[in-house]
Amino acid sequence: GDGPSNDDKEILLLERDIIGRLGPQNVRKPLFHAGLITARIEELNLTHERKERLIEAVLDGDWRELSDAAKAVAGARRYLAPLLSLKGTSAGYLENIRALATGASARFLSALNEFIEVARVLDDLDCSYEIDITAVRSFEYYTGICFQFLSVSGEKIGGGGRYDDLIPLMGGPELPSCGFALYIDQIAAILDGSEPPRNGVVVITADTGEAAARRCLGLAQSIRCRGGMAVVQTGATAAVPGRYRWTIQLSASESDTVVMTDCETNESISCSMAEALSRLVS
Structure with a gap:
């Protein structure tokens, strides 16, 4: 992929959008980090x-x-015990x-910052989303962000993460590897049989920075919310797969101007993001 954190954000948002369009309401989204x-x-x-005994217990859900081990070192590492019981809904x-965690190891801080x-x-x-460290499973090969999608009854209908x-x-x-799975048996009953969208869009920027990633992910999300199919491509330019009708090239600056290209005719226009969205759904 173009970078671990950008890939992780995109697959999480992509699965969220797919499940959202299938129709289930009040889906819970536990989010955690296996590296932590x-x-x-x-x-x-x-x-x-x-350590081996403890890992086996955690893998069994215990x-x-x-x-208990975290509480035993709470005086020297007071950030460990609260992490296990943390149930939050924002980065704060x-x-x-x-x-x-002022005295934490570089490995711990790297995972936490990610x-x-x-x-x-x-x-x-x-x-x-819901921050829930105890939702993690199979962390022997998961290495980063992990997530699940749970139905109202608590049944898992999807999930994924980074498994380098x-x-x-x-x-x-x-x-570097990341991905997700949808549980077809669990979601088949809510499919409405409608045709999938046909006008795919590739949102492109040469900038690999966090600000550019936010703009690309935000635009791709807006396209999906309007019934379109969108993927994000950052960094080095690659060939656009044939199943995508449009590309939208974002500038390296914070400018609202984008270049929209019709892959069938190779015609391009410069326009605002709002105008590009309007053209896609017109």
């Missing part, structure tokens, strides 16, 4: 045997031993943990 769990365990300075909750960065963008885009360690575990090369 592994870094947190390392902060406890446990023996190898106890968090009591990890909670994670920033409170960071304020306590979590905060993703949460801030989701906040800016009004994408609701999965391909090496299967004997492959080390490659």
Whole structure:
């Protein structure tokens, strides 16, 4: 992908939009970071045997031993225990943990800062979620942001995240990897049988910075909310897949002007973002 955090934000928003268009209401979206769990365990300075026992318990959904171990070092590492019980709905909750983590390891702070960065963008885009560290599973190969989508009854209907360690575990090369899955059996009953959108759009910028990512993700989200299909492409320019009808090129500055290209005719125009959206749905 173009960068771990940008990819993570895009797949989370993409799955959210797909599930949202299928129709289920009041879907819960637990959000967590697998890297915080592994870094947190390392902060406890446990023996190898106890660490393995603790990991097995967590993988089985039993968090009591990890909670007890964090409480035992609460004096020196007072940021560990609150993290396990954290149930927040904005980046501010994670920033409170960071304020306590002045003596944390570089690995712990790196994972926490990555979590905060993703949460801030989701906040800016009004994408609701629930921070819940205890929702994580299979963190032996998940390495970063993870998320789930749960129905009103608590049944899992989708989920995914970053799993950079999965391909090496299967004997492959080390490659940045992220993705998500939809649970077809669980969501089949809510499909309305309508035709999928046909006018796909690639939102492009050469800028790989966070501000550019926010603008691209925001524009792609607006397109999807209007019934369109959109993907984001940042950094080095690549060939546009044939199934996409349009490209929208954002400038490197904060300008509202974009270049909209019809991939069938190769005709391009400069216009505002609002005008581009209007042309797509007209």
